Amino acid sequence: MDVICRGGETAVVPVEEPSQVGQARRVATQVAAACGFDDTDTGRVALVATELATNVLKHAQRGEIHVAAVPGRGARGVEIVAVDRGPGFNLADCLPDGYSTGGTRGEGLGAVQRQAQVMDMYADARGAVVLARLYARGLGDADIPFGATQTRLRDEPACGDGWGFAISGGEACVLVVDGLGHGPSANEAATACIDAWQAQPLADPVGLMAVLDDAMSGTRGGAVALARYEEGLLRYAGIGNIAGSLQTLEGSRGLASHPGIVGVQARRPQPFDFPGSAGKLLLMHSDGLQSRWSLRDYPGLVNRHPAVATAVLHRDFNRGRDDVTVFALRLEARA
Template sequence: MSRVWEVPVHDSTRVRDARIAAREACAAAGFAPARTAAGELVATELATNLLKHAGGGLMVVNLVRPPDGAGTAVQLFSLDHGPGIADVDAALGDGYSTAAAGSLGAGLGSCLRRADAFRLYSRPGRGTVTAARIDPEPGGRGAATAEPPAGGITVALGQAGQCGDAWAWARSGRLLTLLLADGLGHGPKAAHASAAAVAELDRAAGLPPAELLRRLHTALRPTRGAAVVVAQVDPDRAEIALAGVGNAGARVRTGDSWTSCLSHPGIVGAYFPAHVPVHRLPWRRDSLLVAHSDGLPSRWTPPEDPSLLAHDPSVVAAAILRDAGSPARPVRDDTSVAVLAPDRRTSPYDSRL
């Protein structure tokens, strides 16, 4: 799932570009025409809202795993640093608009209806983040399956079509394992390495993190290699175990404090260390894991807003990516952020606590 689409939206011509990006993503996911139409509509509404209400922003389209783990879903993000939304509940209702006269005011409400999952986080004066997921089947298997407590966002260096970063989650019994891989370099060969790591996760998700990394090392030998972080939650032990090799990082929040879990030097698939340290930390209802590639600025600040921390992980990841960069400080590498959290969603669209 290394294919990514990134569309800066600063004038009306980019609304069409956002719609085309959604269409291409739906085609890559193998969607039927009706599903593609839903993706195009949501992308058009989100991009239009960026122009009308935020003075512009960024659309990002990723291919992700749906809740039931079968097939491929399309995730559409919109990120802005605009004025924010004072009343989210009102904004999600049809007929509401803060734009000029003549607006139908149906944008966000339409997204809420057409997307299989719609998440929105907004704060006055800080901007808005939305995440809309279109599943392969409307109201099908994905809708009947509990949402996984994992989410993420990926962007490519220079808005390239392929990204060397990838993240994924998989279950094995009651264990939930999250992987983030940063293929060495950029482009198709880096994407091949990270995709190989994701494929191996599906075959070995039940292995402890250090053993999984060793297995990944064997699987990635035919590739150029990758930096990899693995995190595994064991709900029976109320514990999260983390291990990593290469220049990727992770932080775990418990209570009011963050613990940084540094990866061990090396390259999975090329130079594997003799010993891989494993970090074990308590995993509670207030815990949160943020894993990221080195495309995220080294001095990024973990979020502290309680309302954001209680959101769907995909929104948390997108907000971290948005707040870590700016037009004056663009990303200098492929960048991915993946978040793991206890399943504690608060409303159908996660607008606020």
Template structure:
């Protein structure tokens, strides 16, 4: 999968965004071949989810896009920084409608979606992820997600990602184009193009090819990872961070100094054991590397999209483009 759709996060501080996000979701569903009834369900679910953010959330934001892992599906990601949902189980039950909470209508929203996941901490906020398919069938478990956010009010993000799933292993690229804006975006998109020519090559070989191929661009920090069933192979050049995270902590993966396309050592790859139920996290320096899994109770039992969106919300900096990719092998 290559990332060709620009992730546009919309702040939910005005009621007018409800209609804007609904129209975007309906347009994506229509383009993907959803029938009228299914498109209507998407419209209702998205309207309810965004309305809750507008009415109750603190610093809410929403993203609607083609699903990065499941072709033909539509994904909605909603994040906020409060108030949180104190009793998720109660919020998911029919008839729960206590005012003043993001839990209103959550059960109905979840039933209309093909798949959904939510993580909430009172006082810290909520992340809700929904996806919709034409036929409503669930398909295999989702294993990988990538999210991007441009610096400030920019509409173009200088960070990009790509991934390819070979069944027994998932290969991922993350590139942070040098600087930001159009030139940085060109460099990172070129990295995606080069990577996808042979996405299942060993990470060191892929990184060597990227280093050679980005010479005509600004270049950037690049990491390539191959996530197998029991191990992770990682090669990085520059300040893209790689982590193996679980509920109790995390292990960092080694990236060499340099700028892909301009200067750096001969790429090397390193292999790490992958504990059961761990999540592999790659992110650019638009996220601080000081996040601690222990400060997110229960998060790393959730889907890759919820993990990534939570980290983007809490560790992301508005002073730089940001990109995070999360991978689970579903053990």
């Protein structure tokens, strides 16, 4: 198994006044320490978090810094995403040192680019999202083209959503689960699902769904969707209200799920096969995200890093009254 990842929540730090820049830096360095970064690499993380948070404050007045540990090929990394609703900017203009839209020295994004192995962004009149991923020094090819943004309902002690993905050679499998409702009982259902999935993540989705149904019995149950990709073929099986789609520049194709509640009342799902999926963007989300969105309204976003796409959708379509998970994976010729 090249990679098996049990996803976690995204840490969200509001940035509305200067002291919160320091908070963003502290959260990012804590994640770096958890990933085993040494002092030098942790310093790189601190610099990137500081620059991105400072840019949000200066150029958009307010926004958020999202921080998460991310799996890579052979290493864990730190993801830092700046999210705002400011006027946007042109990345090519902002990378050279000395350029600024806010009357500052203009060193922020250039410094981020020098420190991060992965940097990407999307900006328009609705705001900007800037992504930086950092791995230990010397790991330039560790990144996997996926993105995941997961947040719990405000004031809840636990998140009732979950996600995971696994890669082995040219095979990849993705799981998204939404425990019924929210809070600790929903979290219990989602945890039971992920525990069972983790034992055989690359199994066929239909048989695996039966295993997950059994594992979630005794909990309140939930919605589950599984996507398995190999050699250009995507197989998808879902029960409940996890939304799935394949995205390209030309448009999107929905991935159907069956009605039911896994662990409570679920029939054997019919799988749907989608040949010719190489190069497309697989996008899955729980119902904490509004369903009426289209990447066509964001020209070029489908070709940005998948983590940029998940952050944009989370910013613009989070319902704000439920846990929310948005997951995206670029389906490569070799996963």
